[in-house]
Amino acid sequence: MTLASALLAPVLGAGLAIPIEWVIGLGLALFSVGILGVACRRNILIMLLSVEIMLNAANVVLVGFSRMHSEISGQVFVFFSMTVAAAEVAVGLAILIAVYRLRRSIDADDTTQLREIDYGPLPPIKLEGEPSHHAHDDHDDAAEPVGAAGGA
Amino acid sequence: MSLGNLDLGNLDLGFLTVLAADAGGLVTSGFTSWAAWVILFTPLLVAFLVTAVPAIRKNNYLAAALSIGSVGLGLVLTLVVYFFPMLSEGGNVYEHIVSWVAIGDSALITFGTRMDALAVTMTLVVTGVGFAIFVFALGYMKGDESMGRFYGKFALFVFSMLGIVMSPNFFQTFIFWELVGVSSYLLIGYYWKKHSAGEAAKKAFMTNRVGDFGFLLGILMVWAAVGDATGAYGQGLYSAFDFTVIEKAIAGAGGLSELFWNNIGFAAIAAALIFCGAMGKSAQFPLHVWLPDAMEGPTPVSALMHAATMVAAGIYLVIRCNFIFAYAEWAPTLICWIGGITAFIAASMAITQNDIKKVLAYSTLSQLGYMTMALGAGAYTAAMFHLTTHAFFKALLFLCAGSVIHGCHHEQDMLKMGGIKKYMPSTHKTWVIGTLALCGIFPLAGFWSKDEILGAASSNTSIGMSATILWGVGTLVAFMTAFYMGRAWFMTFRGKYRGEHEPHESPKVMTIPLWILAIFSIFIGFVGVPGEGNLIEHFLHSWHVGGPAQFHMSVALISTIVAILGLVLAFKIYGKGTGKDPLPEKLGGLWTLWANLWYIDRFYLWLVRVVQQGIAKLCWWFERWVVIQGLFNATARGTRIVGEQVRQAHTGRLGSYVTSFVLGAVIVMILVLVQVKVGGGS
């Protein structure tokens, strides 16, 4: 028994008192908040923060299931998740700095270069074969068959 | 009758045994079986060499020598390997067949040569007459700088024609049928700098295509019926295309109609469709319009192809598959009448022509009509007999005409000739022999063969009254034949010369073939003298229907008398050789009708200009307004409108992408949820 569990033993008691579904519900709610942040905010910093919230939501669920199945691997995965989060933050913030240097702005809606270039209104369609005039004279001069009037 | 119970004899076992029992003997191995390949492919090799090797093509005489050699080799081989043994031993059949295209068990196409008495006769005509004409062309084409090209195409024609003759099945026949069409096209358009020659070549080709289309349909109908009935479209080396297999199947079932799901009338349709092919190649009404125009080609070409051999291909085809026509209900009657009509209208047109080659062209049409009439009456040996004799004397006449044209410095209008007898004695003598042979004067070739046809037509009891009418038409045509041949004879050779340049006799290289053909024109008729010694009936006994041909004294007498009357009448009108033609005034409206070729060409022209152009215009309208405007342009516009709307979603903003991503995930979650709820049932 570790020190922490020894200290908390009187509070916690034996087994797990908290219903697992509450833990999962907390994770889902946090994830929704993260979606809210990423979808509604335009500040890249806040968007990155929201992604962190979503990763934390996943961690909560992992810990909850780890308890439910009495399997330590779930908590180990939390560490991997944290590692990925750290890496993501490092690269994300680096990109943020690069973008800021380039545009002097951290507004996500200012960087829309990856969509197709807007050429403005397209020219009117001009297709081949528009029946504007008689392209061919259809009275092709069929040559008089040879001998049609032969001997006459 | 269910097909399951169909007893087709030994069909399913081995064809070889069945065939061997039928024929005098079936030879499928050894030199005699594949010598025909040599005869067939030597001309192709020559055609290839002449066309592909510039050194040979540019050396006119080397090209000519090769071509003449290839045909001569064919003639000698046919005589030595096939003809003489057949004469002495009887009806041997020499066959060499290889599997060509095998599509699983569903279809088999073979390629090979089959030399029986009929094929040998035809091969002799093609190579024999061809050899004489090839030699004649040496003189006629002298000075033509592209003589090499001419001989190359000529050799290609001989190859194609021999392919039809030796073909053991419908499929191969059709291929060579088309090849003959192509070589005909090439040779009619030989003087390609002349606009009319090009037009004539196209006309011949397209008219033939009309007939060939029917021919192909007929082949497929027969193939399907026979394949169904025998339960297999190909077994061993024998496929449902094979003439022998079709013949066995029809004989076994007791009629072609029995193979067609017992559907009476289909057999006649199939036979009529196959006859369509013959109608195109043999220029029968209403597909006869191309033949007179085909005279745009060099005269040796007209002589060989458009008089002696190629136009006989249709006749040959009908004889070759006579077993189909024998059970074909109304088809023979139709053929009889088409032959009669062709013979009559062609003879009437021939009377109005002033071009010496055109007269002969219409005469050819008329004679082919005779042969077709005989085919309809079931007198296959008579048709083959007339085909053979006609090949000789018509080739002779054409070569005479060529000689005259050559002598008169390429003048073809008879009104500008006259009195040539004095300048060209050999040509005159051979022309007279040819004319008399064609008119059917005893004892020349035409007398025997034409008489046999008229006799067969008059005694064709199966068509009742029509027989008498057709005999009347035939006799009338005999009179007209004599008249227009006499007209051409007297206008060209009698009186005073009306041209500008003095004519001259042709060189020996041209007159010798004339004399050879003339001798044949005199004596070839004796192979078909009615009675015990009828050589051609004996030789072609497998194709002879009914008893031996009888000598009809009345028929012979009447036709000879009308022929003499025709010649006398022609002499009365044209004998003085004044160069004036009084006939237009005397005949009046009839002359106008005949001179305008019964308005048939005009009618076709109207068909093309009004009907076909009308349909084309309708299609144009449909294409413009419905296809292009309605489908393509509307599709383009619709795509663009949708695209312009959809690209609004492509904002480039992160937030909107995340939103749509989440919404998509939500939809997937809903779907999974619903599926668990509904499908899981828990």
Add this chain to the structure above:
Amino acid sequence: MTTALFVIFGATALASALLAVTRKNPVASAMWLVMMFFGLAGGYVVLEAYFVAAVQVLVYAGAIMVLFLFVIMLLDLRSEHLMEEEAPRMPILGVAAAVLFLAVSGIALLNAVDDGMFPDAAARATLELDGSARAIGESLFGTWLLAFEVTSVLLLGAIFGAVILTKRRLT
């Protein structure tokens, strides 16, 4: 008792997250996020995941948040510039997406509860798990050793990426 503690910690975390997302000032957002991390750490303790709780405080609240704040400072944005943010183009859609997600996943969760997928109180009373550093360490360096090593490669890549992105002058 423990349930009440979890509710308190969870509510704190959720409220902090909402506040963090809705603040205009990124510095305030970051502060509220720190609050959320602490709330979650408390929750982990109640769930007897002690080591995870400790690392949560150390790594997230300590390292990652410091990185965020450091970058905010580095950018040297004036506060008014930082807060200059126009309203999003389609806020309704974003909110709708979040609410819809919550609703659908909530329904799924309630379904799972109805189906008895989660252990009840009696079953939970028998659940024992040692969430100490020793237990996690044994698992991490035993069963998951390879994944652990691969993680180092990921971090190395992240370091390279961050350095190259910030060092190179972009024009």
